Amino acid sequence: MDKKILTVYKSVTGFTREYAEMIAREVGSALMDIKEANAKNMSGFDVIVFGGRMHAGRVDGLKRAKELYGQSGSSQLIVFATGATPNEARDIVEEMWRNNLTPKELSHIPHFYLQSGLRYEKMPLADRFMMKVFCAMMKRKKDKTEYESQCERVIGSSCDISSREYILPLLACLKD
Ligand SMILES: Cc1cc2nc3c(=O)[nH]c(=O)nc-3n(C[C@H](O)[C@H](O)[C@H](O)COP(=O)(O)O)c2cc1C
Known part of the structure; x- marks a missing residue:
């Protein structure tokens, strides 16, 4: 090139x-x-x-x-x-x-x-905390779309x- x-x-x-x-x-x-x-x-x-x-x-x-x-x-x-x-x-x-x-x-x-x-194993503490908050929000959310349910299933672990x-x-x- x-x-x-x-x-x-x-x-x-x-x-x-x-x-x-x-x-x-x-x-x-x-x-x-x-x-x-x-x-x-x-x-x-x-x-x-x-x-x-x-x-x-x-x-x-x-x-x-x-x-x-x-x-x-x-x-x-x-x-x-x-x-x-x-x-x-x-x-x-x-x-x-x-x-x-x-x-x-x-x-x-x-x-x-x-x-x-x-x-997760390489994330700084602040990022792990942000992800924890996001996961909890996802869990609480009512009337989740298919995409959001899929998202909830995968974001909790590496x-x-x-x-x-x-x-x-x-x-x-x-x-x-
Ligand atoms: C606190 C936090 C917020 C994130 N926000 C998003 C996001 O808004 N959209 C997305 O697709 N991925 C998001 N991710 C996933 C990261 O973008 C993904 O793991 C990225 O590839 C990390 O890049 P790196 O390994 O080079 O640091 C987020 C991850 C963390 C820890």
């Missing part, structure tokens, strides 16, 4: 890092944890790919990634988000993007959702629904 690509990620339990590593390997891009990123070491790339986890409806690290991208001089930003929401829940995923990108960004920034899972195949649309976009 002629383009110089940098893949930057923010990950807590490892799913986003693993997807970022897969993408970097596939396209031969540089790879960087956002903790190490700054305007200087992010400059000189044609494309910046940023990946962050979904966290209570927000893409974690996206604001910082957009700032760094703005300072980097790169000409294209591509964003991916990982989450426990299954890929099939298209309405939820689309709403999530509408809440994280402006209408202009939605049309200019290619964005991809990659289902991942939950890793699960891995990630797969390499989900990065294919993003790879196609990069190779375009």
Whole structure:
């Protein structure tokens, strides 16, 4: 690939890092944890790919990634988000993007959702507590939709629904 690509990620339990590593390997891009990123070491790339986890409806690290991208001089930003929401829940995923990108960004920034899972054993205490509250709310909710009942069944324990195949649309976009 002629383009110089940098893949930057923010990950807590490892799913986003693993997807970022897969993408970097596939396209031969540089790879960087956002903790190490700054305007200087992010400059000189044609494309910046940023990946962050979904966290209570927000893409974690996206604001910082957009700032760094703005300072980097790169000409294209591509964003991916990982989450426990299954890929099939298209309405939820689309709403999530509408809440994280402006209408202009939605049309200019290619964005991809990659289902991942939950890793309770690697979650910080505050996240485990948030999940506990969310699980209790789900349990109490009356008239649950089929999706909400399914959600209630799976969110209480660790699960891995990630797969390499989900990065294919993003790879196609990069190779375009
Ligand atoms: C407190 C908390 C909130 C979360 N909120 C969402 C969410 O809004 N939507 C979603 O699909 N997944 C959500 N998740 C699941 C994470 O996005 C998922 O586990 C992600 O892949 C973690 O990425 P990481 O392993 O790179 O840290 C949440 C997880 C935690 C712990």
